[in-house]
Amino acid sequence: MGPHDAGRFITLEGIEGVGKSTNREFVVERLRSQGIDVVVTREPGGVPLAERIREILLAPDSTAPTADAELLLMFAARACHLEQLIRPALARGQWVVCDRFTDASYAYQGAGRGCGSEAVRTLEALVQKDFRPDLTLLLDADWDVSSARRAKRGTSDRFEQETRLFFETVRVEYLRRAALEPQRVSIVAAGRSLSEVQSELGQIIDRFVSRNFNKKI
Numbered sequence: 001m002g003p004h005d006a007g008r009f010i011t012l013e014g015i016e017g018v019g020k021s022t023n024r025e026f027v028v029e030r031l032r033s034q035g036i037d038v039v040v041t042r043e044p045g046g047v048p049l050a051e052r053i054r055e056i057l058l059a060p061d062s063t064a065p066t067a068d069a070e071l072l073l074m075f076a077a078r079a080c081h082l083e084q085l086i087r088p089a090l091a092r093g094q095w096v097v098c099d100r101f102t103d104a105s106y107a108y109q110g111a112g113r114g115c116g117s118e119a120v121r122t123l124e125a126l127v128q129k130d131f132r133p134d135l136t137l138l139l140d141a142d143w144d145v146s147s148a149r150r151a152k153r154g155t156s157d158r159f160e161q162e163t164r165l166f167f168e169t170v171r172v173e174y175l176r177r178a179a180l181e182p183q184r185v186s187i188v189a190a191g192r193s194l195s196e197v198q199s200e201l202g203q204i205i206d207r208f209v210s211r212n213f214n215k216k217i
């Protein structure tokens with residue numbers, strides 16, 4: 001039995017515009033093609049109350065919370081999501097692929113908003129206890145690549161309207177965390193062609209599956 005009884009918890013991270021959605025679909029299909037029962041979800045969100053908190057957090061209007069309130073709302077959403085969706089799915093033996101998780105709180109609120117990593121660590125301990133992702137795929141690209149991709153999309157939420165300095169700070173924190181936990185976090189250079197990115201992602205997923213999934217015959 002593994003750390004979550006049966007299923008495995010995989011998260012995807014990276015600044016906006018690095019191809020997270022496209023590559024999330026690729027990862028999910030790769031897992032399903034090997035017979036794994038996968039639940040796909042996202043943060044902030046995933047369950048009704050957390051999706052309502054997401055609306056508040058992303059609205060590009062004057063309801064913007066202070067930095068600490070933003071951090072607390074992220075963890076309020078996470079607390080619901082974890083108890084109502086993630087833990088039950090893992091306990092049933094399903095694998096969960098989550099678009100962003102607590103590394104994003106370290107990167108965006110801890111570093112980007114300046115709340116500090118100690119504040120994030122305190123809430124992580126409160127809400128998650130020892131719960132951590134089994135594998136995190138960090139799609140990494142510099143601001144020029146990601147902003148060019150973002151510009152092709154229409155509307156932008158409150159985070160997408162942030163400055164270059166903000167995203168560079170977020171990126172540095174993601175990379176710092178990846179360097180601290182290389183066994184959990186795989187950095188995938190996302191500025192390359194989609195086929196190159198997915199070839200590497202495929203290898204990482206296949207290696208992870210071979211270590212974590214015993215096919216039932």
Ligand code: TMP
Nearest residue numbers: 043044074100101104105108109159160
């Ligand atoms: P996305 O679904 O486009 O990734 O949007 C979610 C936004 O929320 C994204 O800009 C990053 C931000 N975010 C945080 O700032 N902290 C967090 O803990 C999480 C999960 C997301």
